[in-house]
Amino acid sequence: MVEDASLDDFLDAGDESEDERDGGSSAEDETAEPGREPAGSEASADGVKPAGSEASTETVEPAVTTYAWSPEGAACAECGEVVERRWTQDGILVCGACKRW
Template structure:
C-alpha cells in the first residue's frame, strides 16, 4: 500500500500559496480566466486536425456537405479536397 502524501510534497520548492492563488484567479487585472503559462513559453495551443458532424458540414473549398472534414491550412475540407 502506498504512503499517504500531502499535495505540498509535489509543489515546486519556490511556489507559495500566494503564487498559486494569483495564477488561478487570473492575475491583478481582474480577468476571471486563469493565467496561461503556455503563452509566456511560446507554446501554441493544440488544434484539432479534423472535425465530425452527424448532419454534415460544408467543405470550405467545394461547398459539399461531409460528415468528416480535415484541416488544410485555415480551411476545413472534405476528403476529396484535402491535400494529402
C-alpha cells in the same frame, strides 16, 4: 464516482514519503532546528525559491484541430459538398476529396 483532477495535483507526487501522503510528518521535519525551514523546503532564508524548483513557465502552443466530424453534415469550404468528415487545410475545413494528402 471519480472526481476530476488537475495535472498540477500530480506534480512532485513521487517526492512525498508515505507518512507525508497520510498527513503525518517525516523524520526530517521532526529534527529541524527551531526557526529554520525543514529540510527539503523550497524557500531559502530570504524567501526566494532556488532556480529550477518549480515547473517551467514557458508558454506552450495550444493544440490545433486537424479534423472535424459533423453528424448532420457540413459544407466543404472548397467545393461546398455537405459531408460528415472534414480536415483542416490552409486554415479551412475541406472534404476528403479536396484534401491534398
